[in-house]
Amino acid sequence: MTTPTEPPVPPAKPASLRPGRKLGPITGGVGSAHRAWLEPLRYTYLKSGLTLSDLSTRVPLAKSKLSELLRGTGLYPRWEIILSLSLQLQIPGWPLYRLWRQAAFEAQKSSDWVERSGDKASVTTSQTPPLDHRAFRELAENDYRLYAQVFLTDDQRDTAVSNTFDILWLRWNEALASPDIRRFAWDTLRTTVMARTPHIDGRPEFRAAAFDTVALRHLATDTERMHQVEESLQLFKAMSRLPDQQLDIMVLRRLYGIGPEHASALLGVPLATIRSGERHAAHFLESIICPPPETEGNTA
Template identity: 70%
Template sequence: MTTPTEPPVPPGRPTTARPGRKLGPIIENVGSAHRAWLDPMRGTYLASGLTLTELSARVRFAKSKISELLRGVGLYPRWEIVCLLAVELDMPNWPLYRLWRQAAFEAHKSSEWVDNCTDRTPILTTTHTAPPLEHRAFRELAENDYTLFAQTFLDDAQRDTAVSDTFDILWLTWNDALASHDTRRFAWNVLRTTVMARTPHRDGRPELGVAAFDTVALRALTDPADRINQVAESLELFTAMSRLPPSQLDVMVLRQLCGFTPETVSALLGASLAAVRSAERHASRFLESVLCPPPTTEGNTP
């Protein structure tokens, strides 16, 4: 495990006041891929101190249209206007483009439509192509561990996309990550949100993926009958685990399925060692009560 045990020192971030009408919220039907880049863009705009009128004058785009874009209203936006806003807001356009492109396909836009948008914006690859040094270092330290967590819920392609998206979102929000109480906790929340947005759910609970069956207990068995019995036990365990609160589920996945030590889990989550041990203790008691309930005693019939 190589995740940093101490987060970077957060810089100060000034608060800004903005005259005029307040920007409305993102509409409810915006998809998770669209929201992945829209949330950071909104956050950057709100922290910039610019008004919609000022932003409109700079990008020469109608104020009402910018407001709609920042709320996810209407048709999926073309890259030209997204890129213009990114330049004015001093956002790195390379991770923004990757997230925008992915969301475009999920919005059922064709490759021709996406390529046409990009061809009109040659600035794409000329600026902001390298993430901050601290971000690169954090990714090198955490990426493998994030991948192990993601693969317990997702197939290989979805796993890699979720982890890549996580670090793109972190690149867009790196100042917020540094200014947060704990950068590791901020990053973990981004990872978890991204993974869970792609994870199949049943009755509102996340389902553990096929890779979750590649456990230490299962790999140690060679007899086919023993392996079948272990799979049945694992299915029962995974169903029970899905009922855990998010913090306890994370700890149990990292401890029991990924095989990390409590100290490693503490560093990954940005949580105290005591909190990790407490979460594991409560989760274990719940799982035991579900999987091994005490026998019921029947009264004697007269």
């Protein structure tokens, strides 16, 4: 896998100091779907050099309400307000709308509320991502789906991957200005997938994948399949205890047999990191699944 060949967009110049109180952080109660569109919106605002006072003169919302919106507090915002902000900040509206709509449903908003919220604020569906974004998606999407499939159901997998590329579209200049676009994109995918993955004691739960492994499909009898499922469950339980990067490496290398060079390109890390991570992860898993036998003490 290679990255797009077009030169990266230079990082935006630091915004000048704003008068007044500094915008506070996103509140801890904001859900992952809400955060998916709010973080790119905040990033673009903070880089724009505009103040809340500037924005309040251009969109139909008071400065205090804009502050609440950008921190994720208060009522979930209507689409017409978000669209107004996107136009002022020059953010592509179509991926922003898809993410906003999904977060609205997760915020328990009704379909009627969602539709009425956008009655007077249509967004064009003809917008297309930048050419290099589309090229990157063609290269990475199938592999991203494989990764997401380990943790999520088919519908959740498709949503998570679609959301990942929508978020990348909104943050594309930021991604291009990062040290490695592949690493930026993988971190976005991982965050999106893990936000939807059940966790037990802080560890990702992916037992369902044990019933859909490559090894399982090649077994003929029910007894063989049951034995393989038991082995897979034991392996996946141990894998959930790995550090994040080692877990990702093992998913790509051991569950799907992806080559080390390809895994290096997907994760945006050096080949040596893949090999070292796989080696350490394999050693840990062997110590958990097949611990060395205890040696008996010598008798006098």
